[in-house]
Amino acid sequence: MIFQLPAPELKNSESLVSCIEARRSVREYTDAPLPISVVSQLLWSAQGVTGLDHKRATPSAGGLYPLRLTILVQRVAELEPGTYEYQADSHSLKLIGGRVSERALKELGIGDQPWLKEAALIIGVAANLGEAVQRFESQPPQGVRGARYVYMEMGALAQNVHLQSTALGVGCVLVAGFDDSKAKKTLRLPLDLEPAALLCIGQR
Ligand SMILES: Cc1cc2nc3c(=O)[nH]c(=O)nc-3n(C[C@H](O)[C@H](O)[C@H](O)COP(=O)(O)O)c2cc1C
Numbered sequence: 001m002i003f004q005l006p007a008p009e010l011k012n013s014e015s016l017v018s019c020i021e022a023r024r025s026v027r028e029y030t031d032a033p034l035p036i037s038v039v040s041q042l043l044w045s046a047q048g049v050t051g052l053d054h055k056r057a058t059p060s061a062g063g064l065y066p067l068r069l070t071i072l073v074q075r076v077a078e079l080e081p082g083t084y085e086y087q088a089d090s091h092s093l094k095l096i097g098g099r100v101s102e103r104a105l106k107e108l109g110i111g112d113q114p115w116l117k118e119a120a121l122i123i124g125v126a127a128n129l130g131e132a133v134q135r136f137e138s139q140p141p142q143g144v145r146g147a148r149y150v151y152m153e154m155g156a157l158a159q160n161v162h163l164q165s166t167a168l169g170v171g172c173v174l175v176a177g178f179d180d181s182k183a184k185k186t187l188r189l190p191l192d193l194e195p196a197a198l199l200c201i202g203q204r
Contacts, residue, residue: 001095003079006037008044008091014167023162026171027115029202033075034120038168040091042201043069045164046123046157047088056088058156061149062135066128067157067196070187072100075120075202083188097188104186108198110177119200123161124183125154126193154196161199171204 083097132146
């Protein structure tokens with residue numbers, strides 16, 4: 001099943017400077033669902049197509065775009081709880097699995113991180129490291145440069161989502177302290193993708 005997201009809003013009243021100043025990691029959320037417009041805006045900020053040749057919101061070394069988003073929906077208006085893959089070209093969500101239990105979400109975190117189960121939405125970011133490593137193999141340090149580039153891109157994506165969350169008044173925290181094998185299973189990742197980050201988002 002494919003769910004078409006509403007078009008993103010391209011004019012924003014919040015200034016970039018005020019969002020940079022106001023951004024904080026937010027780990028406490030209310031039970032209120034996120035509007036679908038917020039989800040649309042956040043995913044567009046992360047990996048939305050913004051230009052010719054399928055160019056996206058975040059810069060990508062060599063234009064490889066090795067990051068893939070899996071969306072764990074818990075409380076979003078107009079969207080069934082479940083596991084979705086973001087399809088950047090069509091700005092849509094493809095249903096790939098059921099709702100992840102609160103227990104499984106909690107167990108993803110290293111240590112006690114209740115915000116994983118309390119978030120209305122988690123954007124799981126996974127990376128195709130192999131492709132990037134291979135692409136930049138001729139540039140030393142071999143086997144390292146490609147991976148380095150992928151994680152730089154991951155940081156740009158995360159900051160876009162943080163600043164967009166701030167502009168929309170929703171809470172966001174980046175969780176990189178997670179159990180890799182559990183994250184692979186929960187995000188339903190194929191063998192060529194490695195989990196890179198979990199962005200927890202909810203109403204404040
Ligand atoms: C690479 C990276 C990994 C992080 N991992 C976690 C995490 O696993 N759990 C968590 O609660 N916060 C995590 N954070 C958020 C940091 O704790 C937070 O950014 C830091 O305390 C500074 O606070 P601020 O974001 O509110 O300015 C991570 C941040 C970064 C950049």
